[in-house]
Amino acid sequence: xxxxxxxxxxxxxxxxxxxxxxxxxxxxxxxxxxxxxxxxxxxxxxxxxxxxxxxxxxxxxxxxxxxxxxxxxxxxxxxxxxxxxxxxxxxxxxxxxxxxxxxxxxxxxxxxxxxxxxxxxxxxxxxxxxxxxxxxxxxxxxx
Amino acid sequence: xxxxxxxxxxxxxxxxxxxxxxxxxxxxxxxxxxxxxxxxxxxxxxxxxxxxxxxxxxxxxxxxxxxxxxxxxxxxxxxxxxxxxxxxxxxxxxxxxxxxxxxxxxxxxxxxxxxxxxxxxxxxxxxxxxxxxxxxxxxxxxxxxxxxxxxxxxxxxxxxxxxxxxxxxxxxxxxxxxxxxxxxxxxxxxxxxxxxxxxxxxxxxxxxxxxxxxxxxxxxxxxxxxxxxxxxxxxxxxxxxxxxxxxxxxxxxxxxxxxxxxxxxxxxxxxxxxxxxxxxxxxxxxxxxxxxxxxxxx
Numbered sequence: 001x002x003x004x005x006x007x008x009x010x011x012x013x014x015x016x017x018x019x020x021x022x023x024x025x026x027x028x029x030x031x032x033x034x035x036x037x038x039x040x041x042x043x044x045x046x047x048x049x050x051x052x053x054x055x056x057x058x059x060x061x062x063x064x065x066x067x068x069x070x071x072x073x074x075x076x077x078x079x080x081x082x083x084x085x086x087x088x089x090x091x092x093x094x095x096x097x098x099x100x101x102x103x104x105x106x107x108x109x110x111x112x113x114x115x116x117x118x119x120x121x122x123x124x125x126x127x128x129x130x131x132x133x134x135x136x137x138x139x140x141x142x143x
Numbered sequence: 144x145x146x147x148x149x150x151x152x153x154x155x156x157x158x159x160x161x162x163x164x165x166x167x168x169x170x171x172x173x174x175x176x177x178x179x180x181x182x183x184x185x186x187x188x189x190x191x192x193x194x195x196x197x198x199x200x201x202x203x204x205x206x207x208x209x210x211x212x213x214x215x216x217x218x219x220x221x222x223x224x225x226x227x228x229x230x231x232x233x234x235x236x237x238x239x240x241x242x243x244x245x246x247x248x249x250x251x252x253x254x255x256x257x258x259x260x261x262x263x264x265x266x267x268x269x270x271x272x273x274x275x276x277x278x279x280x281x282x283x284x285x286x287x288x289x290x291x292x293x294x295x296x297x298x299x300x301x302x303x304x305x306x307x308x309x310x311x312x313x314x315x316x317x318x319x320x321x322x323x324x325x326x327x328x329x330x331x332x333x334x335x336x337x338x339x340x341x342x343x344x345x346x347x348x349x350x351x352x353x354x355x356x357x358x359x360x361x362x363x364x365x366x367x368x369x370x371x372x373x374x375x376x377x378x379x380x381x382x383x384x385x386x387x388x389x390x391x392x393x394x395x396x397x398x399x400x401x402x403x404x405x406x407x408x409x410x411x412x413x414x415x416x417x418x419x420x421x422x423x424x425x426x427x428x429x430x431x432x433x434x435x436x437x438x439x440x441x
Contacts, residue, residue: 008339009428013363041322048314050176050341051321056360 006047014049018057026066026077028125037067037075145209146170147295147327148194152203154351155189163189165351166203171295171327178338178359179331181348182437187331188227190348191299194329195225207295221249224288224320226281227299234273238266238283242290249291256323257290260316264309278309285313289320296320298330302337310334314341335430345429349437355389359429367406367424368435371398375419385416390436401435 006017025031037043040058044051058075061067069075084092104114148171156162163186171177179187192198193205196212196219205212212219232241238261246252261268264282272280281304289296296317302310314337320326321341332338338345338359345362347355355362366389369382373396376382382391382400387409391400402409406424413422427435 006340008336009430011426011428013360014339015360044318045315045322048311048318048340050343051318052174052176052343 004043004047006049015053015057015060018043018047018054019061022057022061023066024125028127031077033077033079035077037077039074144173146172146206147208148329149206150190150194150203151205153190153193153200153205154202155186155193155198155200162351164193164200164348167348167351167353168203169346169353169356171329173294173327174321174325176321176328176341176343177330178342178345179329179348180333180338180345180433181331185348186351187348188299191227191297191329191331194297195223196220222294224291224293224296224326225298226284226288226301228281228301228303229299230284232272232280232284235271237269237271238275239268241272241283241287242268245287245291251291253290253292253323256319257286260286260290263316264312278305281305282309282313285316289316292320292324292326294324294326296326296328296330298328298332300331300333302332302334310337317341335428335433339429347433347436354436362432363426363429365403366432367402367404367409367426368431369398369400369402369409369413369422369424371400371413371417372419372421373397375417375422385413387412392435392438394438399435401432 004018004021006014008014010017012020022031022037037058038046040054041051044054047054058067058069062069062075065080066078067075068078101111101114104110104117150167150169153164153167154162155164163184167186167190169177179190181187189198193200194207194212196216199213207219208222210219236244242257246254246257260282264279264286266275266279266282266286270279272283275283281301285298285301288298298317301313301317305313317328317330318341321328328341330341342359345355345357345359346353357365371382373393376398379391379393379398379400382388382398385400385402387403389401389403391398393399402424404412406426410422410424413424414420
């Protein structure tokens with residue numbers, strides 16, 4: 001089974017690291033509609049982090065529309081990824097792209113290098129190589 | 144729900160006129176994990192001893208489950224688990240004798256969990272306490288502190304003297320307790336990565352008082368560190384007069400200052416106020432925040 005990984009001294013707080021890896025798994029198609037997430041208590045024991053931290057990550061993902069908690073059954077990946085207005089989405093991506101490029105240029109990289117990095121990231125998201133998508137199992141496979 | 148632990152204006156000194164604690168007030172709610180942080184000598188152990196009813200405060204009051212640990216020591220201790228770095232265990236007894244004694248004391252003792260933990264920690268029940276390594280002795284102390292599923296677990300520097308693997312096992316056991324019993328935990332620690340792992344809230348002691356008391360995530364996401372070139376401000380006090388500045392100190396070529404707010408907003412504010420360029424602001428992990436808030440060279 002693939003594993004989530006958390007780093008306590010990362011620049012992101014742990015709950016955000018968990019959120020990011022689950023969102024990447026959904027974006028990369030490794031987590032699909034109806035897949036069940038590991039319960040927050042079990043994931044807390046696996047990752048050795050506070051149960052409330054995992055719960056916070058799940059709650060935030062639910063607010064954003066990625067997952068849905070059904071009382072007594074668990075937390076499941078939603079059918080539709082959250083709806084963002086296409087214009088808004090493009091604007092947000094443009095800001096992220098500017099940030100990425102300025103960081104690249106400050107570090108002495110060229111546009112070509114940044115392009116290559118984007119391609120690598122794409123491969124990582126689709127394959128889950130970037131320490132993503134774990135603590136998560138498919139209910140369908142189990143039953 | 145009522146807090147499980149309440150400190151109200153706790154003051155304590157060991158030497159007249161030199162207070163270790165000088166009016167400490169905060170509480171721990173049911174299910175909360177609170178990391179008690181501060182430099183050496185900041186009074187963390189003193190405060191924990193007050194909570195355990197081991198040390199009378201000279202002012203203020205402490206309530207555990209709404210009771211005084213001095214007036215109702217038995218009722219309170221039945222519901223608490225406690226392990227401390229300097230705890231002395233009976234060297235002549237075996238681990239099995241110690242756990243049997245605890246099983247006798249606590250009707251809620253979870254024997255199955257005791258067995259699991261003995262195995263997890265690779266402890267031989269027939270080993271004498273005196274023959275154990277320091278780390279193994281700490282593991283026995285933890286086991287005795289949690290197997291009765293206390294409502295409140297109080298740990299004084301639980302990671303002290305433990306290797307990283309043993310510290311991780313210690314954390315795992317604490318998380319099991321949170322999951323099984325919905326307990327609250329108050330723990331002091333110098334291991335910031337452990338605090339990031341299990342802490343929900345951070346209470347920072349400095350100068351005998353609570354300097355900061357916030358949810359860990361808020362600390363990480365609402366505070367940032369500004370690096371200000373020395374030429375841009377006369378001294379650290381100039382920065383501490385800026386709105387939102389918690390602390391400023393000298394570090395090499397720069398002033399380092401901790402601010403409330405987003406890095407972009409803070410660097411904008413400082414650039415305008417100081418009329419300077421080259422100010423950089425970052426969000427940083429807890430370890431860096433600790434150093435920036437409590438480190439030397441004010």
